Amino acid sequence: MSNVQSCYQCGKCTSICPMRRVSKTSPRSSIYNANVYGLESKDIWTCLTCGLCPQECPQQVDFLNFIREERQGKQPLDIAHLGVFTELANLSSKLNGNIADKPADSKIGFFPGCVDSLDLFLHDVKTNFGEITTSSVKLLDKLGMKPQLLNMKCCGHDVLWQGKKDIFDALKAHNKKYIKESGIDTLVTSCAECYRTFSKDYDLGIKVVHISELLDKLGLKIDADVTFHDPCRLGRHMGMYDAPRKALTANGVRIKEMEHSRENALCCGVSNFMNCNEQTKALRIARMNEARATGAKTLITTCSKCLAHFNCLKTEKDAVNKYDFDIVDLSVFLARQFGEPAKKEQASAGSSKPEV
Amino acid sequence: MNAEAQTPIGDAWEPNILAFCCNWCSYAGADLAGVSRFQYPPTVKILRVMCSSRVEPAFILKALKDGADGVLVAGCHIGDCHYIDGNKNAEIRINNTKKALGKLGFDKRLRLEWISASEGLRFSEVIRDFTEEIKKLGQNPVKEVKK
Incomplete structure (x- = not known):
């Protein structure tokens, strides 16, 4: 059970919520509605479960657990x-x-x-x-x-x-x-x-x-500037910020941090395939702009969903030339330093690629 | 589609096939099969869609999850699509879905066929053939696990 009863409605969660910047989502009012009226509010479905608000909460309300329990057995608004x-x-x-x-x-x-x-x-x-x-x-x-x-x-x-x-x-x-x-x-x-x-x-x-x-024991010497995006599941949920950075720096890579990184990293916008709409796209654009501002040629992440969502933005017509950096997974980035993957491997990995 | 909505004929089990037919070719083909009195087994339930590319992978997965024994997606022949290249997109989609289903052993329960509006006979042949194949495969394993 989440300790949601201890919420005293200070609203810090709402002020930090990334969805609040682009929509009317309010973690505070979703707790209020559930606690006082026992109501189900729409906000439990727009929540990204990115884990930013529990960090700010003075009462340490387990908001992620609250959202997860509230969602059980209900019909999602949108997947x-x-x-x-x-x-x-x-x-x-x-x-x-x-x-x-x-x-x-x-x-x-x-x-x-x-x-x-x-x-x-x-x-x-x-x-x-x-x-x-x-x-x-x-x-x-x-x-x-x-x-x-x-x-x-x-x-x-x-x-x-x-x-x-x-x-x-x-x-x-x-x-x-x-x-x-x-x-x-x-x-x-x-x-x-x-x-x-x-x-x-x-x-x-x-x-x-x-x-x-x-991966920090690979002993590679890579001369590259990269920027690292903390996935919410690895960072704020599991508290693992240093391991992926160490895996990069130990192999000689220089990391250029984005404006919001580590605990304050912005969300990619679409966690667990819940929402894909204008609001979440705005969050993606905000994050991509931060990555571009660092001037690094590669954006590295460790979550396949972040990878999908950022790359999806790059396929859109108005964004093709805007973001001229690669977005790759950490292990893909490191493995590519051992030379390009053999053709056979590529074929087996990407066999599903249709020729359009 | 309801798992219980099978077609009971006597006591024997009969396959329960869901067919997505495109409005412009395959649905008209099915119509022609009826008008021309071509016989085909009553195992198929036809669902009209505007184009074969309207059929999302999610629809197919949901049908199989809910107990359909087979899913047929039928559209216009390549080059004949009413929406120019809708059926090309459908081909990519259905083939990808087939690969995903292959991991679960469901790939033979999904079929993509091109049936034009003048091919009533072909429609009945496809249904007959698919029904035979599903009969060989047996019931959808989802239902067996449920019992």
């Missing part, structure tokens, strides 16, 4: 892409699914997340999401880890935050069984959302590691 990822998770949650038949030879498991379905259903974004997986595996191989690829179902992050806990529970039960059968003791993910879900919502009892914690 981007007509909820195709929700439907896919829902369909797979109803099936038996395969279970790891033999214990792995490697004690380290790597979970690629939903890069496959992102590649298939977001082909307009012109981003090779599959390369995140191939790069991560390549880097882990370079570190001598030889991970085992886990063929699990979706981690269930999106459906959990969209208020569909029954689907999440079905996915969680299957994944927990899978992990137990596979006998791994370390789970590595390359996605900030998977990392958050496996460490906070799963209670697995094994070590969950985000790949950026491992």
Whole structure:
């Protein structure tokens, strides 16, 4: 249960809320409506769950938990892409699914997340999401880890935050069984959302590691200026600010920080595929402008959704020439320094790319 | 579509197929099949859409999740689209959906066919063929797990 009763309506949350700059969303009034009237307000659906407001709260109200609990069992106002990822998770949650038949030879498991379905259903974004997986595996191989690829179902992050806990529970039960059968003791993910879900919502009892914690030992010498965008799931939800930065600086990369970074980083605008509209686009533009102002040639992030949303903005007609920097995932950026990926790898990773 | 909305014929199980037919070609083709009295099994429920590219992957996934045994998407032949290149976009979309379904073992339950307004016979053949294939595959596993 969230300690939402202790809210004394100071309104600090509303003044920091990124959605408040572009819409009438108010975290304060959504708590007020729930506490005083027991009403469901529209604001619980426009919330980005970015985690900025709990940092400011003098009463330390667990606003994220409040939003998540309020959403349970209710019909979402809007899900981007007509909820195709929700439907896919829902369909797979109803099936038996395969279970790891033999214990792995490697004690380290790597979970690629939903890069496959992102590649298939977001082909307009012109981003090779599959390369995140191939790069991560390549880097882990370079570190001598030889991970085992886990063929699990979706981690269930999106459906959990969209208020569909029954689907999440079905996915969680299957994944927990899978992990137990596979006998791994370390789970590595390359996605900030998977990392958050496996460490906070799963209670697995094994070590969950985000790949950026491992990459500082690569020993590369890269001469580049980059800027880093903190995904909300990795930063404010998990408190991991230094690991991805260390992974970059240890390999010789210079980081040019944006105006808002670390704890104050702006949200990419569309968390867990809830909202994609004019308001969230304004947030994306604000963040992209900050990135451009640093003058860095590359924007690096560790969340596949941030990557999708920023790259999506770049495909729009009026923004094509405006943002002349690359937006890449951390592991993709580092793996590219080992030379361009071989053609075969690229084909397997981006096989879903249709020729338009 | 409701999972219980199957077509019971006697006691035997019959497939339950959802067909998205585009208004300009395939729906007219289905109409022609009816007018010309071409026989096809009553396993299909036709849903008219304005273009095959109107069919979002989410619709297909939702139909399969709710217990449809097969989903057919039918549109105009390439080059004949009423909206010039709608069916080209549909092809990309449906093929991508098929790949996503392949991981779950559902890829044979989705089919994309081009049926023009004059191909009533072809419409009945496609339905017959698809029904046979679904019969071989058996019931949608979603329903089995439910039981």
